Amino acid sequence: xxxxxxxxxxxxxxxxxxxxxxxxxxxxxxxxxxxxxxxxxxxxxxxxxxxxxxxxxxxxxxxxxxxxxxxxxxxxxxxxxxxxxxxxxxxxxxxxxxxxxxxxxxxxxxxxxxxxxxxxxxxxxxxxxxxxxxxxxxxxxxxxxxxxxxxxxxxxxxxxxxxxxxxxxxxxxxxxxxxxxxxxxxxxxxxxxxxxxxxxxxxxxxxxxxxxxxxxxxxxxxxxxxxxxxxxxxxxxxxxxxxxxxxxxxxxxxxxxxxxxxxxxxxxxxxxxxxxxxxxxxxxxxxxxxxxxxxxxxxxxxxxxxxxxxxxxxxxxxxxxxxxxxx
Amino acid sequence: xxxxxxxxxxxxxxxxxxxxxxxxxxxxxxxxxxxxxxxxxxxxxxxxxxxxxxxxxxxxxxxxxxxxxxxxxxxxxxxxxxxxxxxxxxxxxxxxxxxxxxxxxxxxxxxxxxxxxxxxxxxxxxxxxxxxxxxxxxxxxxxxxxxxxxxxxxxxxxxxxxxxxxxxxxxxxxxxxxxxxxxxxxxxxxxxxxxxxxxxxxxxxxxxxxxxxxxxxxxxxxxxxxxxxxxxxxxxxxxxxxxxxxxxxxxxxxxxxxxxxxxxxxxxxxxxxxxxxxxxxxxxxxxxxxxxxxxxxxxxxxxxxxxxxxxxxxxxxxxxxxxxxxx
Numbered sequence: 001x002x003x004x005x006x007x008x009x010x011x012x013x014x015x016x017x018x019x020x021x022x023x024x025x026x027x028x029x030x031x032x033x034x035x036x037x038x039x040x041x042x043x044x045x046x047x048x049x050x051x052x053x054x055x056x057x058x059x060x061x062x063x064x065x066x067x068x069x070x071x072x073x074x075x076x077x078x079x080x081x082x083x084x085x086x087x088x089x090x091x092x093x094x095x096x097x098x099x100x101x102x103x104x105x106x107x108x109x110x111x112x113x114x115x116x117x118x119x120x121x122x123x124x125x126x127x128x129x130x131x132x133x134x135x136x137x138x139x140x141x142x143x144x145x146x147x148x149x150x151x152x153x154x155x156x157x158x159x160x161x162x163x164x165x166x167x168x169x170x171x172x173x174x175x176x177x178x179x180x181x182x183x184x185x186x187x188x189x190x191x192x193x194x195x196x197x198x199x200x201x202x203x204x205x206x207x208x209x210x211x212x213x214x215x216x217x218x219x220x221x222x223x224x225x226x227x228x229x230x231x232x233x234x235x236x237x238x239x240x241x242x243x244x245x246x247x248x249x250x251x252x253x254x255x256x257x258x259x260x261x262x263x264x265x266x267x268x269x270x271x272x273x274x275x276x277x278x279x280x281x282x283x284x285x286x287x288x289x290x291x292x293x294x295x296x297x298x299x300x301x302x303x304x305x306x307x308x309x310x311x312x313x314x315x316x317x318x319x320x321x322x323x324x325x326x327x
Numbered sequence: 328x329x330x331x332x333x334x335x336x337x338x339x340x341x342x343x344x345x346x347x348x349x350x351x352x353x354x355x356x357x358x359x360x361x362x363x364x365x366x367x368x369x370x371x372x373x374x375x376x377x378x379x380x381x382x383x384x385x386x387x388x389x390x391x392x393x394x395x396x397x398x399x400x401x402x403x404x405x406x407x408x409x410x411x412x413x414x415x416x417x418x419x420x421x422x423x424x425x426x427x428x429x430x431x432x433x434x435x436x437x438x439x440x441x442x443x444x445x446x447x448x449x450x451x452x453x454x455x456x457x458x459x460x461x462x463x464x465x466x467x468x469x470x471x472x473x474x475x476x477x478x479x480x481x482x483x484x485x486x487x488x489x490x491x492x493x494x495x496x497x498x499x500x501x502x503x504x505x506x507x508x509x510x511x512x513x514x515x516x517x518x519x520x521x522x523x524x525x526x527x528x529x530x531x532x533x534x535x536x537x538x539x540x541x542x543x544x545x546x547x548x549x550x551x552x553x554x555x556x557x558x559x560x561x562x563x564x565x566x567x568x569x570x571x572x573x574x575x576x577x578x579x580x581x582x583x584x585x586x587x588x589x590x591x592x593x594x595x596x597x598x599x600x601x602x603x604x605x606x607x608x609x610x611x612x613x614x615x616x617x618x619x620x621x622x623x624x625x626x627x628x629x630x631x632x633x634x635x636x637x638x639x640x641x642x643x644x645x646x647x648x649x650x651x652x653x654x
Contacts, residue, residue, distance in 0.1 A: 158470070
């Protein structure tokens with residue numbers, strides 16, 4: 001089979017690529033070709049057991065989506081997006097990339113792949129929900145996003161479902177939790193500290209905490225996120241009926257629980273590298289974010305969270321990113 | 328103030344126009360100008376106490392929306408849409424009119440009216456919801472439309488809310504119940520019989536009933552619908568916070584209850600003109616439709632249903648459309 005990853009240069013895209021290269025198959029089918037696309041040319045993995053093509057392409061550019069489909073992919077992972085902060089700061093850019101780009105992709109699939117609808121796995125976001133919230137947000141909760149990013153994701157979910165209902169494609173939208181621990185450098189995302197307070201102390205650096213320890217949020221490890229994507233690509237979509245979008249499982253933990261887990265896994269010396277530096281702007285943004293979900297539907301459909309407690313999330317990070325060692 | 332009605336030639340548009348001409352004001356402000364727009368030139372009402380312009384224009388045509396805004400309307404009623412059946416039969420036409428047309432309108436407002444955001448009253452639909460349903464659908468229920476029409480309306484709701492949140496306009500989306508009794512000729516809409524079994528017998532004609540009498544649905548009179556539009560145009564939108572779209576009040580009644588009401592209001596002779604002609608296709612379509620809502624939020628915000636029971640809906644029709652007489 002031919003697999004296409006759109007947004008392959010991002011963190012999740014790179015981890016998904018590595019997993020597909022390691023597995024050499026998706027579900028029960030062998031992978032025969034892999035195409036990696038992003039705004040900048042994604043890196044081609046070494047020693048892949050199948051041909052890998054990498055291309056720089058902007059899906060929102062006219063004709064680009066049609067070009068991407070020439071190789072008739074069987075499975076398309078659509079991970080490409082302008083992130084939340086940027087979509088909020090630059091309204092036109094967010095609309096163009098997150099909404100118009102996805103629409104162009106879906107329309108190109110409809111036009112170019114009629115009769116052979118590919119599986120389309122779309123990464124949506126818990127940002128489709130907006131406060132005030134119930135204690136645990138069910139899949140049946142309405143979408144009242146409080147950001148343009150969340151609005152654009154919610155619209156893409158609706159398009160994905162309708163294009164699937166009409167048989168133009170075979171779509172599934174998965175709302176990922178906040179991914180923790182995100183590897184790499186600190187970034188300016190308002191959510192960055194959830195990873196930063198773990199990642200930086202484990203690297204021997206100071207981790208800044210801009211909010212109170214009572215703040216609760218919804219997390220999943222990169223390992224789990226990749227597992228969700230693989231499962232979404234291989235699930236029998238008949239089991240979804242016409243409800244093609246769903247919230248993925250996660251762990252609902254407070255910052256205090258994150259810190260306690262870090263202390264248990266890496267010791268007081270590491271946990272002591274967290275520095276409290278309250279930032280009222282970030283605190284206010286985070287106030288509007290979801291804290292907890294009831295992801296019962298995803299669980300019944302076989303989406304499995306690999307971590308049982310936040311300690312596991314930290315251990316996965318140490319194993320996958322730090323070669324098992326803590327500074 | 329200057330009021331613009333987009334979709335003014337439709338049934339609701341005509342009734343809204345008549346109401347504005349009769350009132351000569353909207354809320355506490357006098358109407359100074361009224362502009363009526365539709366695909367075909369709307370009729371200009373006689374004896375309006377203010378200038379009325381009527382134009383044929385397709386909001387989905389490039390540049391058309393900008394042209395409409397030259398007169399800087401203070402309030403825009405956006406009622407224009409391809410109906411459900413047509414949007415399902417012709418996917419491209421529905422997308423173009425119901426989604427792209429609305430997007431063009433919102434973008435034109437953003438571009439042309441910066442600093443003077445108009446009130447935009449958008450008629451959404453209960454078709455944003457899709458079965459299976461709870462007994463009474465709350466405002467907090469998710470949007471999983473089962474038609475392209477419902478998908479397009481749900482997307483426009485999301486855009487309306489985000490453009491409002493950003494201050495580009497001051498939007499409110501109202502999900503109208505099925506309007507009953509629709510005046511005029513029978514049409515081919517799957518929902519047509521809900522009005523037809525009342526309207527045709529009252530006209531001395533046979534009314535066809537294609538479904539069982541146990542079918543329950545959600546109705547409001549044209550009078551109530553116009554009242555909702557007026558209230559939406561004049562409400563303090565601060566009370567909506569960022570949740571700009573809401574389900575309007577209605578009556579949840581079964582077909583048997585409709586028929587019993589017709590018998591009470593117009594007698595056995597009229598009710599006897601209903602002919603059962605089961606149509607499994609229509610029965611299956613209607614199976615997926617909402618039956619009942621909890622419109623508590625709209626009630627608290629002052630949206631008032633004028634009818635207390637289905638008998639009132641029939642009486643309004645007799646008064647407004649039949650000069651008080653039954654054949």
